[in-house]
Structure formats: C-alpha cells, structure tokens
Amino acid sequence: MSTSKRARTDYHHGDLAGAVLQTAGKVLEEQGVEGLRMRDLARRAQVSHNAPYRHFPERESLLAALAAEGFAMLGRAQQAARTAGDLRAMGEAYVAFALAHPQRFRLMFGGTVRIARHPALREVATRVFDGLAGALEREVRSTGARDASVAAWALVHGLAQLLLEDKISAAARGGRDELAFARDVLSAIRFVIRPGAPGTPQAD
Amino acid sequence: MSTSKRARTDYHHGDLAGAVLQTAGKVLEEQGVEGLRMRDLARRAQVSHNAPYRHFPERESLLAALAAEGFAMLGRAQQAARTAGDLRAMGEAYVAFALAHPQRFRLMFGGTVRIARHPALREVATRVFDGLAGALEREVRSTGARDASVAAWALVHGLAQLLLEDKISAAARGGRDELAFARDVLSAIRFVIRPGAPGTPQAD
DNA sequence: CGGGCAATGTAGTCAATGTCAACATCGAAG
DNA sequence: CTTCGATGTTGACATTGACTACATTGCCCG
Structure with missing residues (x-):
C-alpha cells in the first residue's frame, strides 16, 4: 500500500x-x-x-476538516440508529460513537476549532443537529416539545462526555462496562414532558 | 498594584x-x-x-493547577446552590458556572490535561463529583437511584457544554438568553425514576 | 553569629513547530 | 507550443517548551 x-x-x-x-x-x-x-x-x-x-x-483548517468528517460520521450513525430503532437506540448510538472515537469527539466539541471561522464545518454540524432535533421532536410528537428534545440530547451528550473524560467514579459505574452503564443510565429515568412547559415561546 | x-x-x-x-x-x-x-x-x-x-x-502542571482551581470554584458554587435551594437550583448553578467561565470549563472537561498524571487534580475533581452525586442521591431519596442521579448530572453537564460550544440552533433557543433557556430546558422534563431500574447491580 | 544548604531565579542553548515568501514543476487549455 | 494556474519545494524566521549549568537569597542549625 x-x-x-x-x-x-x-x-x-x-x-x-x-x-x-x-x-x-x-x-x-x-x-x-x-x-x-x-x-x-x-x-x-x-x-x-x-x-x-x-x-x-493553516493548522486549524485541517482540524476543521477533521471535525467536519466527524460530524458526518455521527450523522450517519444517528440515521442508522433511527431507522433501526427508537429514541433510546439513537441515544445509545450517540454514546457509542463518542466511545469509539474519543479524540474525534473531543475535537468536535472541545472548542479548539473556532467554528465561526469555518462555515463548511458549521454547516455540517448544524445539519446533523437539526436532523437530530427533528427526529426527537417527531418521536416525542407533542407540541411544545422542543425544549424537551434539547434536554434529551443534552442528557445523551453529557453522558458521553463524562464517560470520555473519566469523570464518573468507579463506585457509580459499579463494574459495568461503559456502554452497558450508559444503557442503564438512559433507562434509569423516564422522560416526561412537563404540561406547562414553555416549548417555543414566540408562536410563529 | x-x-x-x-x-x-x-x-x-x-x-x-x-x-x-x-x-x-x-x-x-x-x-x-x-x-x-x-x-x-x-x-x-x-x-x-x-x-x-x-x-x-511543565506546562501541563500549570494547566492542572488551573483546572483544580476550577473544580474548587465549581464545588463552592454547588454547595451554595444546594443550601439555598433544591435540585434544580444546583443544576442551574452548574450551567451558570460554565457560562461564566467558559474557558475554565473547557479546560476542566476538554481532555487537554491528562488527569491520570495529576493526582492532586484528580482528587479535587472526584471530591466535587462525589459531593454532587451524594447530594443528588439524597434529594432523589430512593433506593437504586444512583444511575438516575448520574443521568441528572449528565443532563446538566451536556446542556452546559452544548450551550458553550454554541451547538444549539437559534431556532431552538427561540430568542431566550442562555440562562433562561437552560432553566426552561431543565423544566421541560420530569425526572421519574424507573421502577425496574438496575441501580447498583451487585448488591453489596 | 556565621556557614552552608535548599529554594528560587537567571542565562544560555536546542530542537520543533507554524507560517511566510520566493521559486520550481507539472498538466491542461488556448 | 506557449502560457497559466495549481501543486510542491526550498529557505528562512520568530516563538515556544524544555533542558543544563550557574547565581543569589533566605533561613536553619550549630
């Protein structure tokens, strides 16, 4: 080769x-x-x-390209999980991606690349996220569920990050391997949309 | 001066x-x-x-010291919020800290410092997190709620991170300023412990 | 009180690195 | 065939983190 x-x-x-x-x-x-x-x-x-x-x-251009690649990968993973399963599957796929490509994930979210200076990157990223949010909202079909879908995403993202940075004590993990632990954590709660939730404030 | x-x-x-x-x-x-x-x-x-x-x-020693300082600050903020309010107050304080010290937050969670090489840092960080988790579990007083408390923490952490990295579309934010948005998102869902949740798997 | 030692600061050096400018080489279009 | 834009090369420069050897200081202990 x-x-x-x-x-x-x-x-x-x-x-x-x-x-x-x-x-x-x-x-x-x-x-x-x-x-x-x-x-x-x-x-x-x-x-x-x-x-x-x-x-x-410049160096950062390369980093931006790598990050863009990463978002593309993440997007595909999400798509696959979405067609194959439910919300939880998508969440697990998100965490799985982070665990499979830790450094890539860090690059994508670590703030090293000043995203404003790289329109192409910005575009891929937002496309992936809009797709994600759309899928979430559709799953949770309910008006005013936009904030709730952000919460779902934040939950999954935060879990991935904390696992990556090894911030979760061994005691809390209780011997489970990372992915199993993530599954359990995501299953440990029920996501209930609050009745009086603001949702999208200014109705359009 | x-x-x-x-x-x-x-x-x-x-x-x-x-x-x-x-x-x-x-x-x-x-x-x-x-x-x-x-x-x-x-x-x-x-x-x-x-x-x-x-x-x-070496340079990384300085970074480690800065990160340690950051965890100490975060710990104090959490303490204050805890004595002054409920779970939600703690969550909001977490997000507020991240928004007030974005670069510090990035340093603390961005994976730049190899935490394994800095025992002092590791210790401060875990102390803060153990305190946090403890408070959560006590609030959510319920057996097997450990995974749920991790979920709560992940939610808040992920939200902070996504806000920091500007990954949430303007449409989703709907004109609200970051802190108000965070508050709404955290209020948009109800955290219900799942009945059959594994909690701590191996009972000890 | 005085000598010596550990802590702290200095001077000099080195190899890497990112970036810039000027030049070389190539393929393709006219 | 000529010319031009794209792609690669060479050479240079300032900056940086890090190392080694040396200087200065304050303080402890006899």
Whole structure:
C-alpha cells in the first residue's frame, strides 16, 4: 500500500489532500489533537514540510476538516440508529460513537476549532443537529416539545462526555462496562414532558 | 498594584507561584488554553523566562493547577446552590458556572490535561463529583437511584457544554438568553425514576 | 553569629513547530 | 507550443517548551 495512487510524476502527489486527511485521522485517534503536527503529516506523505499548506492554509483548517468528517460520521450513525430503532437506540448510538472515537469527539466539541471561522464545518454540524432535533421532536410528537428534545440530547451528550473524560467514579459505574452503564443510565429515568412547559415561546 | 508583595530583594519575587497562577487565570479566560504561554507568563511577572518552571515543572502542571482551581470554584458554587435551594437550583448553578467561565470549563472537561498524571487534580475533581452525586442521591431519596442521579448530572453537564460550544440552533433557543433557556430546558422534563431500574447491580 | 544548604531565579542553548515568501514543476487549455 | 494556474519545494524566521549549568537569597542549625 506504499505508492497507491501515486499516478503522476511523483513530483505531484496525486491526492495529497486526501492522504493528509486520512493519516491525520489516524494520528488524531491515536494521539489526540495536540499530537497533530503539520510537518509530521508532510513527512508521512513523503512530501515537503510545506506542501500540506496548499490544501489546508493553516493548522486549524485541517482540524476543521477533521471535525467536519466527524460530524458526518455521527450523522450517519444517528440515521442508522433511527431507522433501526427508537429514541433510546439513537441515544445509545450517540454514546457509542463518542466511545469509539474519543479524540474525534473531543475535537468536535472541545472548542479548539473556532467554528465561526469555518462555515463548511458549521454547516455540517448544524445539519446533523437539526436532523437530530427533528427526529426527537417527531418521536416525542407533542407540541411544545422542543425544549424537551434539547434536554434529551443534552442528557445523551453529557453522558458521553463524562464517560470520555473519566469523570464518573468507579463506585457509580459499579463494574459495568461503559456502554452497558450508559444503557442503564438512559433507562434509569423516564422522560416526561412537563404540561406547562414553555416549548417555543414566540408562536410563529 | 504594580509591586504589590515584592517585599524582598526583587531577585526573589515573593510569590511567583501565586502571581503566575493568577495572571494565568486571566489569560485563560481571555484567550483560552491555547493562549497560555509559559514565557508570556514569565514576562508578565517580570521574571526570567524559566522562573515559572520552578513552580510548574511543565506546562501541563500549570494547566492542572488551573483546572483544580476550577473544580474548587465549581464545588463552592454547588454547595451554595444546594443550601439555598433544591435540585434544580444546583443544576442551574452548574450551567451558570460554565457560562461564566467558559474557558475554565473547557479546560476542566476538554481532555487537554491528562488527569491520570495529576493526582492532586484528580482528587479535587472526584471530591466535587462525589459531593454532587451524594447530594443528588439524597434529594432523589430512593433506593437504586444512583444511575438516575448520574443521568441528572449528565443532563446538566451536556446542556452546559452544548450551550458553550454554541451547538444549539437559534431556532431552538427561540430568542431566550442562555440562562433562561437552560432553566426552561431543565423544566421541560420530569425526572421519574424507573421502577425496574438496575441501580447498583451487585448488591453489596 | 556565621556557614552552608535548599529554594528560587537567571542565562544560555536546542530542537520543533507554524507560517511566510520566493521559486520550481507539472498538466491542461488556448 | 506557449502560457497559466495549481501543486510542491526550498529557505528562512520568530516563538515556544524544555533542558543544563550557574547565581543569589533566605533561613536553619550549630
């Protein structure tokens, strides 16, 4: 798998952007964001230290691309879970994604990438979330359930984060492995929409 | 406030550790973790570029100290809310803390500090969380409510995180300011312990 | 009271890194 | 065939975290 797509001269790489993004993904999952060095990626692609900058004008551009990829993955996982099961399945899929790609998840939500500066990223992210919120609201079919759906999402997201950062004491986990624990936690409560809930305040 | 405590010679600073930690806190809140440079802190303390290393052997030690400070603050906020109100007050205080100190919160939960390498930090963090969980369980007084209390915490934590990272669409927020929105979201659901919940699986 | 020691601060150095500017090479379009 | 835009290369620079060796200080103990 050495010179896979190196079709042309070998002055031009053929698909540097793709190659860099791919190995960046690997490095990310292995070493975390801090371990991502532009020059290292150049080395791995057998290319001069500055070549990657043709495709990612600054380091953060690369991070943004990686985060965008992550949101795309998360979106697909959610879709799959949604067609295959109910709300709880979607929640479990969310947590499962975070546990399967911890560093990617951190990159997506850690605030390292200033999202405002990366419209493409912003767009993927909001699309995924809008889809998610839509599915939630539809499941919970009830007017004024928008706030409740945010709560559901927050619950799942927070659980993922706390598990990732190892903030839940062993005592609370009680020996269960992470995914089983998550399942139990999500099952431990019933989500009841409050009657007088504000929902969407200004009716449109 | 220039040479506040510079009691001694002015070769020795008097309280470099404290000074560095303090200005590091300011820089953190203004510029985020990435903006924290050891050498810059040295400059601000009017001290050689290496002096801070006497107190924080590596950059991450400083970050750990800052995070520890953060957990202490959070702990106090939780205590205050707990004596002053109910569960919901504690939840709101949690979110309020995150919104008031976004960068600090990110540092505490962003996975930048490898917590395993900083026992002191680990200890403060777990103490705060154990206190939190304890309070929750006591409030929800019910056997097998441990998982439910984790859920409550996850909900609040996730909500804080999503607000911080600006991941909640304007449509969902519906014009409410962040804190009011958080309040509404937390009020939108009722937390009902599930009858057949596993709780602590292996009874001890 | 005085000497020495541990704590604290300084000076100098090094390898990495992100980023910029100027130049080289290539493929394709006219 | 020429020219041009895209892609890669070379070289340079400032900054940073970290290491080592050395200086200064205050304080403890005899």
